Every structure is written in C-alpha cells, then in structure tokens.
Amino acid sequence: MPHADRNLAPAVHADRGLIQERASTMQDRLIVGLDVPTLKEAEKAVRELDGVVSFYKIGYQLAFAGGLDFARELASGGTRIFLDMKLLDIDNTVAKGVEAIARMGMTMLTLHAYPKTMKAAVEAARGSDLCLLGVTVLTSMDEQDVIDAGYEYDPHTLVLRRSEQALHAGMGGIVCSAEEAEAVRRIVGPNLAVVTPGIRPKGSDHGDQKRVVTPAQAIRNGSSHLVVGRPIVGAADRRAVAEAILDEMRSA
Numbered sequence: 001m002p003h004a005d006r007n008l009a010p011a012v013h014a015d016r017g018l019i020q021e022r023a024s025t026m027q028d029r030l031i032v033g034l035d036v037p038t039l040k041e042a043e044k045a046v047r048e049l050d051g052v053v054s055f056y057k058i059g060y061q062l063a064f065a066g067g068l069d070f071a072r073e074l075a076s077g078g079t080r081i082f083l084d085m086k087l088l089d090i091d092n093t094v095a096k097g098v099e100a101i102a103r104m105g106m107t108m109l110t111l112h113a114y115p116k117t118m119k120a121a122v123e124a125a126r127g128s129d130l131c132l133l134g135v136t137v138l139t140s141m142d143e144q145d146v147i148d149a150g151y152e153y154d155p156h157t158l159v160l161r162r163s164e165q166a167l168h169a170g171m172g173g174i175v176c177s178a179e180e181a182e183a184v185r186r187i188v189g190p191n192l193a194v195v196t197p198g199i200r201p202k203g204s205d206h207g208d209q210k211r212v213v214t215p216a217q218a219i220r221n222g223s224s225h226l227v228v229g230r231p232i233v234g235a236a237d238r239r240a241v242a243e244a245i246l247d248e249m250r251s252a
C-alpha cells in the first residue's frame, strides 16, 4: 500500500493542508452543484443559500452560460469554487488549461484520473493554491456501463486503481462514489480530499445516479466533501434542504 505522502509535489501538498484546515466544519464540507441553465438562476440559488452554503461546484451547464465570470466573482468574494471541468486531452493542452484555471482563484478542479493527464496537470498547478481532483469512475456508471466503455475492470477495481495512480501523480484528491470512499481512503491516506457526488437523502429521487449514498453514510465512509446538486438546487425550499443535509452530516 503506498504511503500517503510519497511523490507529492510541495505545492500540492501545501494546498491539501489548506483544504483540510478549511474543511474543519460541516459547512466547509458541503459543495452545492450549481447545475442550473442561466446565470440568473445561479445568482438566485446563491442568494437563497447565503449563510448556509459557502462552497459551490460549477460544471458544464453553467460554465457555458456565463458561469466562469460568475465563478471568478464568487471566488474574489471568498466563496470557494470547485470547477468541474473533467479535463482530458493531450498533456500540453491539459497543462495550459490548468495554468489558466489556477490563475482564476478556483479552489478545486477535476480531471479524469489518467496517469499521464494527472502528471501534466500537477506540474502545471505547482506553486498555485488549486486542489486537483482525479475523477475515477462517474457515479452514473454501473458495471455494464464500464464494460460497454471497454474496460476490463469492474467499477470498484477501476476506482481503486485510479486512486492509487492519483496518489502517485501527486493529486490533491479523488472524486468517487461515497460507496467507495472507505476503500479509497485506505489507499490515499488521511490527507487527500475524497469528494463524493451521488448523494441522496432518504426518499429523494436518484435521477441518473446509480451508486448513491445518504449524507450521513458518506461522512461515515470517510468523504471529506459531499457534492449535492439536484436534491438542493431542484428543491422548492433550497435553504431548508441544505440545512437538513448539514444536520444529517453533523449527526454522523
């Protein structure tokens, strides 16, 4: 089993310390996925969640609807932003993208956990505060989806293999299902962020997510951060749902 601190670039290591330190309250550990179609909707959601949520994830949908400037604006006011770009390209293109994103003041950035891609990204982020997260296997994929994508591993094995590769590449954390968080934590050690989407409070709609876990169980499984999108953003009373999820996380 690899040692948690082996092969870590100093800048990424320092940043991981920062992430851990900042993530000392449950509020710091809840990341709300701003998966909404317009800037107006995003601004409304952030207003409604003011004081309850302080960490947002911006992905494809909002990024291509003016969300990148909004991300910069929120970050400059002290709100933490996880830019979910799931980068994958040739090393040089990924490196140039990471350098540009590092200058935007983002807290977290995702890329697919391919060893060469991760190494290029870690090199490019060196000296910045950006925490790089490796996406292992999407939480919307089950065993058949992974076979259809041409992999010879089952999702669990693939997640563990990619977690080990992320650790060796010097990444700041892993994105995986909270079902796998316990096993991933054993591989990556206590310092890396283990960020888990696919969170569903009891009784809520699963949507396209297949490997889902409740907020309390995700915390018990060793997640450092929970990503919650539709259960909060799609709710009539977003603030009440976010508060209920935070209560459930605290109860764990």
Ligand code: C5P
Binding pocket: 033, 035, 059, 084, 135, 136, 137, 138, 139, 140, 175, 176, 197, 198, 199, 207, 209, 227, 228, 229, 230, 231
């Ligand atoms: O709405 P929901 O809670 O399912 O949102 C989860 C968010 O996390 C989505 O924005 C999705 O793109 C993202 N995500 C995921 N699985 C991953 C990585 C990111 O669901 N492995």
